[in-house]
Structure formats: structure tokens, C-alpha cells
Amino acid sequence: MKWRTENERGLLAGSRLTTTATMTRSPLVAAVAGLLCAVLAAYYLTALNREVPTATPGPGRVVSGSTDAAEAWPICSTMAAMVETADWAALDPDFAAGKRAIGGGDWEAAIKALTSAALRDDRNADIQNYLGYAYRRLRQFDTAMRHYRRALILNPRHRSAHEHLGEAYLSRGDLQKAKEHLAFLEQICLIGCDEYDDLKRAIAVYNKVANR
Numbered sequence: 065m066k067w068r069t070e071n072e073r074g075l076l077a078g079s080r081l082t083t084t085a086t087m088t089r090s091p092l093v094a095a096v097a098g099l100l101c102a103v104l105a106a107y108y109l110t111a112l113n114r115e116v117p118t119a120t121p122g123p124g125r126v127v128s129g130s131t132d133a134a135e136a137w138p139i140c141s142t143m144a145a146m147v148e149t150a151d152w153a154a155l156d157p158d159f160a161a162g163k164r165a166i167g168g169g170d171w172e173a174a175i176k177a178l179t180s181a182a183l184r185d186d187r188n189a190d191i192q193n194y195l196g197y198a199y200r201r202l203r204q205f206d207t208a209m210r211h212y213r214r215a216l217i218l219n220p221r222h223r224s225a226h227e228h229l230g231e232a233y234l235s236r237g238d239l240q241k242a243k244e245h246l247a248f249l250e251q252i253c254l255i256g257c258d259e260y261d262d263l264k265r266a267i268a269v270y271n272k273v274a275n276r
Contacts, residue, residue, distance in 0.1 A: 156181045162194060174198040189219035196228055205232055221252050227259035234270045242267055 162178035165171070175198045182191045196211035209232050215225035230245030246267060249260040 156184060159185075159188075159191060162191075162198075166194060166198060169201075171198045171201045175202075187218055189215040189222050189225065192218065193222060193225045193228065196225070196232075200228065200232060200235075205235055208232055223249060223252055223257060223259040226252070227263045230263045231266050234266055239267070239270060239274075242270070 158177045158181035162174045162176075162181060165174035165177060175195060178191055178195045178198065182188070182195065185191060192211045192215035196208045196215065198208075199205075199211060200208035209229060212225050212229040212232065215222050216229070219225070226245045226248050230242040230249075233239075233241040233245070242263065246260065246263050249257070249263060253260045
């Protein structure tokens with residue numbers, strides 16, 4: 065009987081210790097849970113208040129009434145928003161000036177500046193692509209295509225150059241060559257990209273006009 069009494073006392077003591085530990089942990093668990101809830105709520109409210117950026121039409125998106133069907137195609141959404149940023153200070157000044165000129169639609173000034181930049185950096189595929197774009201806007205397609213090809217020699221995976229060269233081929237009536245560059249973009253982009261979408265759209269418009 066004495067043994068049973070001591071055993072019962074031991075069980076009672078253990079129960080009290082467990083209860084005390086549980087009571088000690090409960091405020092801590094509640095505090096952590098509250099903190100997590102506060103963080104999630106703050107994140108959710110921030111996401112709701114975040115503004116969704118709107119697409120800025122690039123120079124190729126503006127189509128005048130006198131522009132022919134070829135130039136009415138959606139040209140280069142990736143050339144949009146040529147806004148100067150702080151990192152431009154590290155660029156060649158002529159390269160930066162050329163990009164600004166393209167953003168403002170001054171194709172001749174862009175060609176002059178970018179040509180100077182290309183003399184100092186003849187391995188820059190981006191400069192060649194911009195030059196091609198400026199010449200194309202002046203409807204000098206042979207020169208434009210030469211710069212696009214140069215860009216692709218320097219960087220065979222240059223998505224923008226593939227798009228532009230494909231669109232230039234459409235301007236020359238060469239649908240098969242345009243489709244070849246669309247196929248290149250499909251391989252390069254894998255899950256899709258703006259350049260692929262733009263060229264695919266241009267080919268669709270070309271086919272629609274050709275089948276009238």
C-alpha cells in the first residue's frame with residue numbers, strides 16, 4: 065500500500081511537470097504563430113498595393129498613315145522603353161547616344177553614334193543589332209540585314225537579331241527565311257519569348273496579306 069502511494073505521488077508530480085512545460089511552451093508557440101501571420105499579412109497587403117507595370121510601346125510600334133503593310137507589322141517589342149538609366153554611365157558614350165537616338169526615332173543620329181561605337185567595339189552583337197534596326201527604319205534593308213547577320217555571327221543565339229532579320233526577310237518577300245529564324249527562336253527560347261511572339265505575329269500578318 066505504501067508503494068502504491070509513492071508511485072501515485074510520482075505520477076502526480078510528473079503530470080504537474082508536464083503541465084508546467086506545456087504552459088511554458090504555449091505562449092512561445094502563440095508568439096511565433098502570431099509573428100508568421102503578421103509577416104504574411106504584410107506581404108499580402110504589399111502585393112495588393114504594388115502597381116502593375118504597363119507596356120511602353122517602342123519606336124517600332126508607332127505606325128503612320130503612310131506606312132506600308134510591311135512596316136505596319138509589330139516590330140521589336142524588346143526595343144521598347146529606351147529610357148536612360150544609371151548604368152548607362154558605364155557604357156561607351158556613343159553607344160548610349162545611339163540608344164537614346166533610337167528611343168527618340170532619330171535613325172540617322174543613331175547610325176552615326178552607333179557606327180562610332182562599333183569602331184571601338186567590333187565584337188558587340190548588340191551594337192550591330194541596333195545598327196540594323198536603325199537602317200531598317202530608314203528602309204535600307206540590305207544594309208540592315210548585313211548588320212543583323214553580323215550580330216548573329218558574333219552571337220548566334222541573339223534573339224532580337226533573329227527576330228529582326230526574320231522580319232526583314234518578310235519585307236523582302238522571303239517567307240521561308242523568316243520561318244527559319246522563327247524556328248531558331250523556338251529552339252533558343254524554349255518556353256517562349258517576346259521575340260518569338262513578335263516574329264510569329266508578323267508571319268501571320270504576312271500570310272493574311274498575301275492570301276487576300
